[in-house]
Amino acid sequence: MAERRPRREPRGLGWDGREFEVTVGPVAHGGHCVARHEGRVVFVRHSLPGERVVVRVTEDRHPGFCRADAVEVLEASPARVERPCPFSGPGKCGGCDWQHVDVAEQHRLKADVVREQLVRLGRLDAADPVVAGLVVEELPGGALRWRSRARFAVDRDGAPGLRRHRSHDVVVLPDCPITVEPAARAVLGRDWSGAGAVDVAVDSAGVVTTTRLDRRGRPTATRVLRPGADVPEEPAGRAERRAGGRDWEVEGTGFWQVHPAAADALVAAVGEFAQVRPGETVLDLYAGAGLFGGALAPAVGAEGRVVCVEADPGACAAADANLADLPQAEVWQGEVDAEGLGELLAELGSGPDVVVLDPPRAGAGRDVSRLLAGTGARAVVYVACDPASLGRDVAAFAEGGYRLAGVRGFDAFPMTQHVECVALLVSTAR
Ligand SMILES: C[S@@+](CC[C@H](N)C(=O)[O-])C[C@H]1O[C@@H](n2cnc3c(N)ncnc32)[C@H](O)[C@@H]1O
Structure with missing residues (x-):
């Protein structure tokens, strides 16, 4: 009978805590830049391309690379700014990646990352005009106080905060400047003894919903705080959202775009790429x-x-209610x-004309992407919150005869490494 083999911990070279100077190279997916030292790749957080910095190694578990924080800046990039959030920086809250970067430069860094993923994982040519022309667009509302839905961690004493980067440690926070004030106020600085985390969301009407989760991530209690009220109520119905000229119902802390302007921007981009015509069949996956x-x-x-x-029954119930006045939608x-x-x-019988x-x-993964490519849909509009997954799935669609015909990036997560993309894939057979 086979024996279970002991798990081998990946081994680094014992560089943990080591400090040295590097010149920082290009940005990479993951909220860091790439540098090299003594033949090894070093992923440096809190830095910018072109800077000369002193790094301290924070994680060395792999012979090929290690992770480090820039702890001293010797030659700063012109794009470096004072961090607006006092809780961010090396060794502090791990929620944001680019607090030290000018906002316009954050968009350029994110566009570089998307392009790199489309080339490396999507197997596209960097000179392809769709790839080369990609930009990341700003959403209205500024780079702070945009996060309308969040999960905060809770430490053993019941104090809420966010985790340190790549750690289970909770950094207790009195505020989170990227979170909308009613959400931050409803959770931070309060006693959540016994909880493992708290989900919070603020809807278009200013109603704040909090869901307490136990240490295994299971929801245990939901409360609703209406604007102007001091005392939370037991859960009421659904949260209200407005986008694309319609009102939408969602579960209180259920999925909805986090940035208040994102749903509108994505609906417009999807509509522009899909160019849906009367009588067509559309799949919204x-x-x-x-x-x-x-x-x-x-x-x-x-x-x-x-x-x-x-897949989610609660989201399906909300979709049923949202689409009740549209008999052509199911x-x-x-x-x-x-x-x-x-x-x-x-x-369905016949294939869809458009897939969103x-x-x-x-991501959707190779099997689903190949199946969708096999439908021969006129247009596939892919909304992606991870450019690496988008790159991998673009490669799978290409194997099935689809080419990337357009892509737009949106900064739906300012100050963080995250970026939302909308991509158009069309059949090369047409
Ligand atoms: C990024 S959200 C998109 C929701 C919606 N398009 C929107 O913008 O509001 C992804 C959704 O996919 C659902 N989901 C995740 N995995 C799924 C799967 N394998 N099959 C069907 N739905 C899934 C989640 O419940 C979630 O509602």
Whole structure:
């Protein structure tokens, strides 16, 4: 009988805590820049390309590379600014990556990262005009106080905060300057004894919903605080959101774009790429509360069809309510995976004209991407919150005969490494 092999801890070279000077090279996916020292790659946080810095190694578990923080800046980039958040920086809160960077430069760094992922993982040519021309666009509202939905960690004493970078340690925070004030006020500086985390969301009407999670991440209690009220209520119905000229219902702390301007911007970008025509069939995969399907349904008209597919029962219930006035739109509860998608396509009969997909961070994956490419859809509009997943899935679509025809980036997460992209893939057979 086979024996279980002991797990081997990955080994570094004993550089933990070591300090040395480096010249910082290009930005890389993950909120850091790349430098080299004694033949090794060093991923440096809190730095910028071109800077000369002293780094301290924070993690050395791999022979090929280590991770480090820039702890002293010897020659600063012109794009370096004073951090607006006093709780960010080396060894502090791990929530933000680019607090030390001018906002316009954050957009350039994010565009560099998306381009690099499309070239390296998407196997595209850097000179391809779609790749070379990519920019990351600013959303209205500024780089602070935009986060309308967040999860805060809670330490053993019941104090809320965020985790240190790549650590389980909770950095207790009195405030979080990227979070909208009502959400920060509802959670931070309060006693959450016994909880493991707290989810908070503020809807378009200013209603704050908090959900207490236990140490295993299970929700245990939800409360609602209405604007002007001092005392939270037991959970009321759903949160209200407005986007694409419509009102939407979502579960209190359920999925909705975190940046208040993101849903509008993404709906517009998806509509522009999809160019949906009357009578067409549209698939909205990973549909959440039906945002994209509902926004595109009027364009397919009474003769068309929109099928929204979503796994989460609460999100499906919200989508049912949101699409009730659109008889051409329907909600299917189920997994978007090779099996579920195969069954859905078989039941649809003819292939979709347009596919919109907005998968979670891991992306749709190769199997789902190849299946979708096999439908021959006129247009595939891919909404991506991770450019690496987008790159991998673009490569899978390319194997199935689709090329990247357009991509827009949106800074839906200022001060952090995260970026939202909307990509258009079209069949090369057409
Ligand atoms: C990034 S959200 C997008 C939601 C929606 N498009 C929006 O913008 O509001 C991803 C959604 O996919 C759902 N989901 C995750 N994995 C899924 C799967 N394998 N099959 C179907 N839905 C899934 C999640 O519950 C979540 O609602």
